[in-house]
Amino acid sequence: MKYETQKALPPPASTIGVLGWMRKHLFKGPGSSIATLVLGYLAVIWLWPLIDWAFISADWLGTTRQDCSGDGACWVFINQRLDQFLYGFYPEAETWRLDLSFVILMACIGWLVIPRLPAKGPMAVFTLVIFPFIAFVLLSGGFFGLEPVDTHKWGGLSLTLVLAVVGIVAALPFGVLLALGRRSHMPIVRSLSVIYIEIWRGVPLITVLFMASVMLPLFFPEGMDFDKLLRALIGITMFQSAYMAEVVRGGLQAIPRGQYEAADALGLGYWQKMVMIILPQALKLMIPGIVNTFIALFKDTSLVLIIGLFDLLAIMQAAANDPNWIGFATEGYVFVALVFWVFCFSMSRYSQHLEKRLHTGHGAR
Amino acid sequence: MFKKSLLATATTLSIALASTTAFAAGTLDSVKERGHLQCGVTSGVPGFSVPDDKGNWKGLDVDVCRAVAAAVLGDASKVKYIPLTAKERFTALASGEIDVLSRVTTWTLSRDTQLGINFAGVTYYDGQGFLVKKDLGLKSVKELDGATICVQSGTTTELNMADYFRTHGLQHTPVVFDTNEQAATSFDTGRCDAFTTDLSQAYGLRTRMSNPDSVVALPEVISKEPLGPVVRQGDDQWFNIVKWSLNAMITAEELGVTSANVDQKKSDNNPNVQRLLGGSEGLAKGMGIGEDWGYQIVKQVGNYGESFDRNVGMGSPLKIDRGLNAQWNQGGLLYSPPIR
Numbered sequence: 001m002k003y004e005t006q007k008a009l010p011p012p013a014s015t016i017g018v019l020g021w022m023r024k025h026l027f028k029g030p031g032s033s034i035a036t037l038v039l040g041y042l043a044v045i046w047l048w049p050l051i052d053w054a055f056i057s058a059d060w061l062g063t064t065r066q067d068c069s070g071d072g073a074c075w076v077f078i079n080q081r082l083d084q085f086l087y088g089f090y091p092e093a094e095t096w097r098l099d100l101s102f103v104i105l106m107a108c109i110g111w112l113v114i115p116r117l118p119a120k121g122p123m124a125v126f127t128l129v130i131f132p133f134i135a136f137v138l139l140s141g142g143f144f145g146l147e148p149v150d151t152h153k154w155g156g157l158s159l160t161l162v163l164a165v166v167g168i169v170a171a172l173p174f175g176v177l178l179a180l181g182r183r184s185h186m187p188i189v190r191s192l193s194v195i196y197i198e199i200w201r202g203v204p205l206i207t208v209l210f211m212a213s214v215m216l217p218l219f220f221p222e223g224m225d226f227d228k229l230l231r232a233l234i235g236i237t238m239f240q241s242a243y244m245a246e247v248v249r250g251g252l253q254a255i256p257r258g259q260y261e262a263a264d265a266l267g268l269g270y271w272q273k274m275v276m277i278i279l280p281q282a283l284k285l286m287i288p289g290i291v292n293t294f295i296a297l298f299k300d301t302s303l304v305l306i307i308g309l310f311d312l313l314a315i316m317q318a319a320a321n322d323p324n325w326i327g328f329a330t331e332g333y334v335f336v337a338l339v340f341w342v343f344c345f346s347m348s349r350y351s352q353h354l355e356k357r358l359h360t361g362h363g364a365r
Numbered sequence: 366m367f368k369k370s371l372l373a374t375a376t377t378l379s380i381a382l383a384s385t386t387a388f389a390a391g392t393l394d395s396v397k398e399r400g401h402l403q404c405g406v407t408s409g410v411p412g413f414s415v416p417d418d419k420g421n422w423k424g425l426d427v428d429v430c431r432a433v434a435a436a437v438l439g440d441a442s443k444v445k446y447i448p449l450t451a452k453e454r455f456t457a458l459a460s461g462e463i464d465v466l467s468r469v470t471t472w473t474l475s476r477d478t479q480l481g482i483n484f485a486g487v488t489y490y491d492g493q494g495f496l497v498k499k500d501l502g503l504k505s506v507k508e509l510d511g512a513t514i515c516v517q518s519g520t521t522t523e524l525n526m527a528d529y530f531r532t533h534g535l536q537h538t539p540v541v542f543d544t545n546e547q548a549a550t551s552f553d554t555g556r557c558d559a560f561t562t563d564l565s566q567a568y569g570l571r572t573r574m575s576n577p578d579s580v581v582a583l584p585e586v587i588s589k590e591p592l593g594p595v596v597r598q599g600d601d602q603w604f605n606i607v608k609w610s611l612n613a614m615i616t617a618e619e620l621g622v623t624s625a626n627v628d629q630k631k632s633d634n635n636p637n638v639q640r641l642l643g644g645s646e647g648l649a650k651g652m653g654i655g656e657d658w659g660y661q662i663v664k665q666v667g668n669y670g671e672s673f674d675r676n677v678g679m680g681s682p683l684k685i686d687r688g689l690n691a692q693w694n695q696g697g698l699l700y701s702p703p704i705r
Contacts, residue, residue, distance in 0.1 A: 080418055089420040152447060214453050217460035228462075308408055308448040318409035318416055318448075323682040326411055327573035 054334070065325060077328040078335050081319045085335070088155020088310055094147060097138045098158045104131060105165070113350060115357065128169060151229040155310035157339065159229075163236060163301040163311065164343075168294050170237040175244025180274065182249055193245070200242035205300055208235045213307035232304055240297050247293055251286035252278065284358045291351035295344045302340075312336055392464050392596070392603035393437065393653055401443040404430035405463035408448040411569040412677035412685070413469050413489075413592075422446045426467040428672040429488055429594050431665065432610040433465055436658040441665035455480050458597055465607055466595040469565070485607040487593040489677075490689040490698050492586035493525050494564040496552065496571060499579045506585040513538045515548040515557035521588070526561050529587045545570060559583075563590055565677070568685045577684075586689065606652050613659045615701035616641055617668035619692050624667040627660060640704050648704070659704070669699065 010016075014023055026036040057072025060079070068074035078085070087095045108127040111117050139162070142148040154162065181193030200208075212235040213228055220226060255278055263273040283290075305314035316336050320329040396402055406414035406426055414424040422444075431441035449457050449468060458466045459481060470476075471491075472484040495514070497503050506529070516523050518541035530537045540557050542548040549570040552560035560567070564582060571577050594611065596604050617623070620638050622630045630638050639645055643657040652658070666672065673690060674680040691697025 084416070084418070084420055089416065092419075150445070152445065210452070214456045217462060218456060220460070305408070306450055306452075308450055308453060310408070310448065314408060315416075321409035321411050321415050321569075322417060323411045323415070323569070323572065323677075324417075326569055326682065 065328075068328075073331050073334070074328050075331060077319075077325050077331050081316075081325075084315060084319060085156045085312060087158055088315060089153040090149060090155070090158070091147070091153070094141070094149060097141070097146070097149075101135045101138045102158070102161070104134065105161075132166075132169070151227055154229065156315045157312045159304075159309065160298075160301050160311045162229075163233065163304065164294075164298045166233050167236045167240050167297050167301070171240035171244045171293075171297070172290070174237065174241035175248050176279070178241060178245035179248035179252060182245065183252060197242045197245050200239050201246070203239075205236070205239050205303055206306060208239050209303060209307050211235070228307065229309060232307060232309060236297070236301070240293065243293050243296075244290070247286055247289035248282070250289060251282035254285050255282050284355075287351050287355050287358070291347055295347055298343055298347070299340065312339060392600045393606065396437055396464055400438070401445050402430060402434040402437065402465065403445050403447055403463045404433075405449045405454055405457050405466040405468050406430070406446050407468050408450065410469055410565075412565065412681060412683045414446070414467070423676065425488055425672055425676045426469060426592075426594075428614075428666050428676065429467045429607075429611055430465060432614055432662045433594075433607055435661040435665045436610045436613070436652075437606060437654050439655060439657075439661050441661075455482060455595075458482060458595060461597075464596070464603070468595075469592050470595055472591045472593050481598045482595050483598050483604050485594045485596055485604060486611045487591040487698075488611060489565065489592045491563050491565045491590035491592050492689070493522055493561060493588040493590070494567060494586050495583045496560045496567050496580050497558065497583060499581050501558070503583060506583050506587070507533060507535065509537065509559055509583075510535045511537065512558040513540055513556070515540050515542065515552040515560045517542055517545045517548050517562065522562055525588045546573075549574065553580075563588075564688075565592075565685065568677070568683045572682050572684075582686070584688075602651075602653060606654060609652065609704070610658075610662060612701040613641060613662045613704065614666065614669040614672065615692075615699050616704050617659070617663045618670040618699075619694070619701065622663050622668060623671055624664055627663045631660070637704070645705075 011020075014020060027033045053072050055072075057069070058075055059068045059072065060075050061067065062076040063080060065074070065076070067076050083092070083095070087098055090098060105127075108123065108131055111123050112120065112127065117123075137143050137146070139154070139158075140149060140151065178193050178197055181189045182197065184190050184193070209232055212231040216231060217226065259277055259281065260273070263277040268276065302311055302313040304311050305317070310318065313336050316332040317329070319325060320327075320332050404427075406422060406424075409415045410424070410426075412424055414422055414426045417423050427446070430444045430446070434444045435441040447457065447463050449463075449466075454466055454468050454470065455476075457463050465485075466482075467488070469489075469491075470484075472487065476482065477484055495506055495509065497509075503509070514526065514537050516526060516539050523539060523541065526537070526539065540548075540551065542551060545562050545566060548562070549560055549567075550573075551557060553574040560570075562570070564586065567582060571580050574580055594607055596607050616637075620635070620641060622638060622641065627642065631642050631644070633639070636645075640648060641659040642663070643649070643655075643660050646656070649656050649658050655661070667675075670692075673687065677683045677685045678687065687695070687697060689698050691699065693700040
């Protein structure tokens with residue numbers, strides 16, 4: 001007699017793989033099976049026309065509306081207008097400047113978000129302090145032999161990104177300062193911060209933009225021409241920093257009193273205490289709130305269409321009003337929605353990743 | 366409501382202030398000094414002002430800007446287009462952000478007299494009209510007794526229609542929609558017998574219908590919407606330049622001068638043509654611009670008929686009939702005072 005251990009049998013075929021998964025999640029008992037079938041049927045009924053419209057009957061190639069059969073989506077429209085959607089009315093020969101700025105920005109962000117890469121500190125300084133100047137020089141020109149490009153020619157996705165990035169980069173430091181101001185013990189600083197935050201939070205962004213573009217010029221002296229885009233950027237930044245301040249304040253309040261007292265006991269000054277002890281902990285807690293604000297800001301940028309700036313959405317609407325392309329607004333909206341979704345979803349995923357990575361055991365989960 | 370009227374009052378007040386104090390004169394000088402014209406346009410209305418595939422602005426309103434630039438600077442391309450929303454347009458003009466507003470703006474008494482602006486003429490006689498299917502064989506709105514009519518809700522369009530049908534003792538059933546697009550689509554699918562809106566828009570919407578050629582506009586136009594270029598009050602010289610740039614385009618069509626034959630016509634012995642193209646000394650002196658202003662407009666922009674045709678007329682996808690916008694001797698309303 002020989003005894004040997006039988007090799008462990010593989011799990012029954014019905015519990016692994018696709019089949020097993022389906023059995024477990026979709027057909028666990030009659031009720032679940034019926035629900036799966038009914039919902040699956042509905043999904044096919046509802047989704048099929050969409051897939052058919054967007055892919056199967058869609059027209060992809062061509063140059064004019066005659067190339068579209070009219071049964072499905074006419075992606076020719078997007079194709080023909082893609083440059084305009086990306087660059088607005090930026091002179092064609094100069095679009096490399098937008099590309100370059102975008103590549104640098106992405107490289108900076110990539111460097112900052114990939115944990116393995118070294119020298120995060122200098123890189124962050126470069127991104128936040130030096131890059132804006134590089135981007136400004138590249139985009140508006142007028143230096144180093146670059147042809148100047150008026151801001152009224154900016155548009156499309158690049159304008160949306162300019163608005164969002166400037167808003168995000170500028171609003172965070174202002175927000176932190178305002179939040180610290182609101183929690184300060186100095187009465188004047190505190191009341192000024194409170195007044196600022198409450199006034200800006202009490203006004204809709206549309207009103208801010210409208211004031212910046214319509215009312216403000218009337219108060220300027222004759223001949224003083226303040227760039228409309230700059231006015232909008234200042235408006236957005238001031239508006240968003242008020243919201244950011246409240247998010248930051250929420251984070252600051254969540255830090256236990258002991259941390260403040262411990263920092264005081266070590267003999268740290270106010271700024272040392274904030275920068276080295278409080279803010280690093282607080283900012284970690286604030287990530288969901290901050291990203292939430294960023295995503296909202298990114299979407300809010302499309303409001304600039306009410307002041308006649310051609311961001312991605314506005315330029316699509318203008319394109320859909322071209323007599324040669326009338327009637328293809330749906331394709332345009334789908335495209336714009338997709339672009340916005342990609343940006344917002346990436347931000348959201350990165351924030352989740354960041355939360356996990358920074359979760360160093362502060363408090364219980 | 367209170368807020369709205371408050372804002373309106375504030376806007377009107379500030380416009381009035383700005384227009385009376387800051388910019389009493391000198392638009393011509395500042396345009397010449399700047400080297401380009403700043404022209405307020407829409408952010409996209411088919412046929413009137415809309416950017417094309419290459420980002421160049423095209424349209425009937427845009428051609429007025431180009432004509433003014435051709436007359437003043439001798440180059441129709443020296444225009445900076447400032448897209449404006451309907452709310453912004455008058456403040457942009459009052460604050461000096463733009464020199465001319467050419468943005469499908471209806472000429473009304475209250476605007477002309479209360480906002481510190483002047484209308485320099487009419488580029489397009491718009492008005493509310495009716496679209497019907499061709500195969501119904503209708504010839505007039507009066508035959509629409511008892512019809513169902515698709516219309517956008519909450520607009521003057523709806524009220525105009527009700528007024529018109531009441532005064533003519535006709536019955537109708539309005540079918541109202543949130544947007545003009547929905548109303549047009551429902552008309553297209555047969556939900557209504559007719560569809561009503563401003564004609565310039567109706568033609569744009571017609572191009573989206575399943576069979577645009579089977580849809581026609583009835584001859585009646587039941588409201589008056591004269592659209593024209595606008596300038597600030599208080600600068601009569603500039604007002605004259607814009608007014609006569611438009612008149613030059615209209616006169617050129619009347620005289621049969623086109624961008625193609627303008628060089629031949631220069632040696633034409635018709636004195637009216639000579640005067641238009643700068644053959645008679647001193648005509649442009651009062652405007653302070655070059656003697657060849659009329660030639661430059663026709664050469665670079667074309668006459669009114671050419672502009673109409675390529676932007677909204679038969680040469681464009683909109684295919685709008687000349688209708689009221691024909692010359693006065695062709696049954697329309699276009700009548701330029703003589704250039705002499």
